[in-house]
Amino acid sequence: MNDKPPLSEGELITGIIRILSEADRWIVVTHCKPDGDTLGSGSAFLALGESMGKKVAWGGPDPFPEIYGFLYGADRYVPDIAPDFPALKKGDAVIVLDTSTRERSVHGIDSVSETVPVVNIDHHHDNERFGSIAWVDASASSTGEMCWLLFKKWGTAFSPEAAEALYTAIVTDSGNFTFSCTTSRTHEAAGELLDCGVSPEKLDCMIRCSRSTEGLHLRGRALERIFPVGGTAACTWLTLQDFIDTGSDPSETEGLVNELLTLRSVSFAALLVEEEDKVRASFRSRGGISAAKAAHRFGGGGHPQAAGCSLPLPLEEALQSVADLLEDTDGLRTSPSE
Incomplete structure (x- = not known):
């Protein structure tokens, strides 16, 4: 029986700095369907490590969007990096970023030597x-905000590359500083990164103004299918055929679910995307209904305002299951302590 109290944040940061300082090689791992937070954090670690x-x-498990x-x-990101894991040895260290479960990481994460x-x-x-x-x-x-704090405690300088990467991580996962997870520390981190030379205009253009015509056609299909559920929720979906017809890439769906929250009286949004053997669901909330609690019902997870899951069902059944859940949301509401 382990009665030791959990380590404090300071102790955890000190421990991570020690581990990474002693390692000769870092293997940085992102989560499946990588987003701006996991990629920005990973890019910053790449820049920091090389500077040291x-x-x-x-x-990570999936291609780079x-x-x-x-x-x-x-250009150096390796999809499906797992085959290298059994060969790792003393002197190596693995850094897993923004990944809540082993299932969302590369499949070989458990094959790493003790x-x-x-x-x-x-x-x-x-x-x-x-x-x-x-x-x-x-x-x-965001995990990017945590990496900013870690690097500050480490006493490392932020290169222009690392600063841009961390700013990308923070701005994408905070919803451009509009989500409830945004705090004064979030703005402090962003301010320091701006002082390092980050251009918000440049990065906003890179992140939000680089859509393809094919991607916009794909988003159009999802937007025209929106239907209301339970009075305060809205759902939509995309099929495998939609990607084929429009010639678009799955990465084009990032941020799409947020569009549903711009609807009047809608405080919960769900986007279902058909894949080969399952349906991937993305949930967003701006009210009292917890996106994480909704995702947990289907074995997923995430934050109260942003979460996701996979449903091993045909698309039509998955849509019905999500709609049924959102018809009565009393059990999905956040408590005062959350």
């Missing part, structure tokens, strides 16, 4: 806390 003379490799191709090291430390840095409250050391801060707007 470390050998750094990075990758074109929309974030401006990030430092995007002699190789696995550092888990995340802001999801339902993180499994896997790895050698797990620093989870659910009060942070």
